[in-house]
Amino acid sequence: MRSIEVKKYKDILEKKKEGLMASAPARTPPTEPGSKSGDWIDQSSQENDVHVRLALKQTDAKLLRAIDEAIHRIEQGTYGICMECENEIAPARLDAVPWTRVCIDCKAKQQG
Ligand SMILES: [Zn+2]
Structure with missing residues (x-):
């Protein structure tokens, strides 16, 4: 693989890693009162939120490790x-x- 291509993938991997690290403390997306983004979220999805966040955290941890390994390679x-x-x-x-x-x-x- 040419070094310019390797650099491209390294940039992608590092950006992805930064994104994962930034979202590491599990939290819901910011919703401002009265903003449209929160309107469609109903009660049931909020009740399931904690389970979703747990599942996401595990996925993120696996992904982070895979990204670290790729950067190592x-x-x-x-x-x-x-x-x-x-x-x-x-x-x-x-x-x-x-x-x-x-x-x-x-x-x-x-x-x-
Ligand atoms: Zn193969």
Whole structure:
């Protein structure tokens, strides 16, 4: 992979990581009184909010770790290489999931 492409993915990964870190203290999106953004949220969704936030936190933690690992692989010069078959991961897949460890074929195998 060319270094300019690696840098592109590193930027994407670091921005994503920053975004996750910024939202780490779980909280609901800011809703100002009378603002339209809060109008459609009904009571039932607020009751479920705590469970949703817990689920999000776990997902975020996994994602953060995957992003850290991807940044580590960029530093090691192994980014974009499938950890299963050691083939190059398709750029389209990296664009969609820049923190992925495996190519689409190996991912499909993992899922059965
Ligand atoms: Zn593979």
